[in-house]
Amino acid sequence: MPDCIYLHYTVPGDDFTRAGEASADLKLRLKKLGIPPEAVRKVSIALYEGEINLAIHAHGGEIDVQITDDAVCMTLSDQGPGIADIPLAMSEGYSTAPDEVRSLGFGAGMGLPNMKKYSDEFDIQSTVGVGTTIKMAVHVD
Amino acid sequence: MEQFTHSVMLDKQLCMGCINCIKRCPTEAIRVRDGKAHILKERCIDCGECIRICPHHAKKAITDPISILQNFEYTIALPPPSLYGQYNNLEEQDLLLEALLDMGFHGVFEVAKAAELVSDATRRLLQMGNIKRPVISSACPAVTKLIRVRFPQLIDHVLPLVAPIELAARLAKKDAMRKTGLAKEKIGCIFLTPCPAKVTATRAPVGSSHSEVDGAVAIKDIYPQLLASMKKITQVDYLASAGRIGLGWAESGGEAAGLVSTDSYLAADGIENVIRVLEDLEDEKYPDLEFVELNACAGGCVGGVLQVENPYIAKAKIKRMRRYVPVSKNHLSGSIPHEMLWDTDLTYEPVLELGRTRSERFARYSRMEEILGQLPGLDCGSCGAPTCAALAEDVVRGQANINDCTVLMRRRMEAVLRALGKDEGP
Numbered sequence: 001m002p003d004c005i006y007l008h009y010t011v012p013g014d015d016f017t018r019a020g021e022a023s024a025d026l027k028l029r030l031k032k033l034g035i036p037p038e039a040v041r042k043v044s045i046a047l048y049e050g051e052i053n054l055a056i057h058a059h060g061g062e063i064d065v066q067i068t069d070d071a072v073c074m075t076l077s078d079q080g081p082g083i084a085d086i087p088l089a090m091s092e093g094y095s096t097a098p099d100e101v102r103s104l105g106f107g108a109g110m111g112l113p114n115m116k117k118y119s120d121e122f123d124i125q126s127t128v129g130v131g132t133t134i135k136m137a138v139h140v141d
Numbered sequence: 142m143e144q145f146t147h148s149v150m151l152d153k154q155l156c157m158g159c160i161n162c163i164k165r166c167p168t169e170a171i172r173v174r175d176g177k178a179h180i181l182k183e184r185c186i187d188c189g190e191c192i193r194i195c196p197h198h199a200k201k202a203i204t205d206p207i208s209i210l211q212n213f214e215y216t217i218a219l220p221p222p223s224l225y226g227q228y229n230n231l232e233e234q235d236l237l238l239e240a241l242l243d244m245g246f247h248g249v250f251e252v253a254k255a256a257e258l259v260s261d262a263t264r265r266l267l268q269m270g271n272i273k274r275p276v277i278s279s280a281c282p283a284v285t286k287l288i289r290v291r292f293p294q295l296i297d298h299v300l301p302l303v304a305p306i307e308l309a310a311r312l313a314k315k316d317a318m319r320k321t322g323l324a325k326e327k328i329g330c331i332f333l334t335p336c337p338a339k340v341t342a343t344r345a346p347v348g349s350s351h352s353e354v355d356g357a358v359a360i361k362d363i364y365p366q367l368l369a370s371m372k373k374i375t376q377v378d379y380l381a382s383a384g385r386i387g388l389g390w391a392e393s394g395g396e397a398a399g400l401v402s403t404d405s406y407l408a409a410d411g412i413e414n415v416i417r418v419l420e421d422l423e424d425e426k427y428p429d430l431e432f433v434e435l436n437a438c439a440g441g442c443v444g445g446v447l448q449v450e451n452p453y454i455a456k457a458k459i460k461r462m463r464r465y466v467p468v469s470k471n472h473l474s475g476s477i478p479h480e481m482l483w484d485t486d487l488t489y490e491p492v493l494e495l496g497r498t499r500s501e502r503f504a505r506y507s508r509m510e511e512i513l514g515q516l517p518g519l520d521c522g523s524c525g526a527p528t529c530a531a532l533a534e535d536v537v538r539g540q541a542n543i544n545d546c547t548v549l550m551r552r553r554m555e556a557v558l559r560a561l562g563k564d565e566g567p
């Protein structure tokens with residue numbers, strides 16, 4: 001049995017009608033792999049929020065996924081503006097999303113809190129002017 | 142009860158192997174092998190899309206012939222509300238119901254009547270609040286099957302009430318037994334079906350261990366005879382027993398509108414739209430919704446593949462007929478009776494999984510990606526699978542061979558010819 005399955009997705013920054021494609025694709029693959037439904041759901045919600053953030057806050061970015069026997073690990077990296085105050089950004093309801101994004105129903109400020117809530121391991125590193133990297137893992141029992 | 146019962150079948154004689162259907166199937170359940178289409182029964186949700194698309198009429202729904210009436214001493218017709226949209230100038234339900242009696246049924250029981258009771262029970266369940274939100278309607282069996290094979294996380298959201306057809310059969314049969322004194326087996330409840338999915342639901346009901354529906358005759362099959370009977374009738378009795386809410390179930394949005402108590406609902410119709418909504422629900426994108434109504438057919442049951450009339454015209458006709466009927470004629474008197482509740486839980490059928498054990502699945506997955514890398518990526522369908530990815534998956538499942546790819550084979554041939562040409566060169 002292969003130790004690990006690797007997947008890579010690029011999230012475009014200019015066309016955020018396409019955000020959500022990576023999480024939808026990953027979801028189907030996880031179902032084929034027989035990952036338990038509850039874990040699939042957590043991955044799918046966490047990754048979806050991450051994808052939206054890459055598209056609306058970071059001009060796009062990259063997603064690397066590793067699926068092993070006991071976890072689905074996701075790394076989201078971008079070279080966007082970075083986040084100055086991470087605890088503030090992580091707080092529920094905080095958002096800097098512009099109005100035109102809000103009018104499409106995004107920007108409720110629940111993305112980062114939900115990414116943390118639905119992942120079993122969560123780490124965020126960010127440098128203003130350089131970019132942001134988020135690592136999430138969902139355990140598979 | 143067979144685990145994967147379905148009602149859409151192939152007429153081998155008519156099938157030309159043209160591959161028109163394989164791409165249209167929303168669950169990728171069709172393959173063309175040896176020149177003929179095959180339906181993978183564990184994946185088919187009976188949506189009827191392949192019946193709609195097949196230019197050679199090779200896909201059929203397995204329904205019962207009208208002669209099934211002869212199998213019973215006493216027969217009851219169960220007409221769905223969408224049936225009223227099939228005929229011109231139908232002013233009220235009574236004429237059609239009377240015509241069913243004229244045709245040879247001994248009794249009629251409107252499915253719309255049972256639907257009103259289901260609407261009432263749904264209102265109560267929503268008030269009690271112990272089902273996961275949003276609650277998803279269980280009325281369209283193609284949708285519930287889809288949830289079972291592809292959206293396991295949503296199973297707990299499905300409304301645990303028997304569908305109006307099943308309830309109609311249960312109530313009608315009890316009634317008839319009391320009235321006639323006949324044994325249960327002598328009474329036949331015959332549903333007039335708009336679609337193959339509902340035929341399947343009468344054989345393997347959703348959430349119930351057995352069904353009281355004894356047969357399902359396609360609306361298109363009964364249409365001419367029923368029309369002839371309607372023309373003959375001079376005197377009608379007051380037979381109608383359903384109001385506006387029950388009749389509303391014929392079309393998409395009708396069930397949700399019948400809840401009255403909430404306007405926080407969504408109604409989607411057409412299988413592709415339904416899938417999009419289910420994907421979003423699975424990702425919890427609509428946290429504030431109370432109720433979700435989903436119909437596999439565009440327009441709702443009026444759009445069923447066994448109907449006769451154009452669904453939009455049918456809707457207009459029903460709308461006109463609904464004008465002068467009371468809002469609802471049927472209400473529950475006490476609490477929700479047990480015959481309305483499921484006695485069997487919906488279970489996840491992991492038909493998408495690549496193998497039985499996790500190590501088998503991981504190994505097959507890697508092999509599948511390898512094969513996909515070798516395939517041309519044209520999704521042309523000439524191998525008989527809907528996409529290159531589907532062929533790769535079939536290969537690892539042992540159901541196809543990579544050499545089924547005609548493009549790959551041609552490329553190989555050309556390479557061989559080139560190599561030969563070089564060898565023989567001057």
Ligand SMILES: Nc1ncnc2c1ncn2[C@@H]1O[C@H](COP(=O)(O)OP(=O)(O)O)[C@@H](O)[C@H]1O
Pocket residue numbers: 049053054057058078080081082083089090094095096097106107108109110111112113132
């Ligand atoms: N990848 C990112 N790059 C830069 N800023 C980000 C990124 N992700 C999130 N943020 C900042 O954190 C805030 C909160 O994010 P989130 O909780 O997802 O809410 P929302 O996306 O609705 O604004 C965002 O408004 C944005 O200012």
Ligand code: SF4
Pocket residue numbers: 151155156157158159160161162163173177178194195196197198199200
């Ligand atoms: S559409 Fe499908 S069922 Fe119909 S003839 Fe073509 S291959 Fe056969």
Ligand code: SF4
Pocket residue numbers: 149165166167168169170171180184185186187188189190191192
């Ligand atoms: S009825 Fe629907 S699910 Fe079944 S084979 Fe035809 S298109 Fe596919």
Ligand SMILES: [Mg+2]
Pocket residue numbers: 049052053107109110111112
């Ligand atoms: Mg966000």
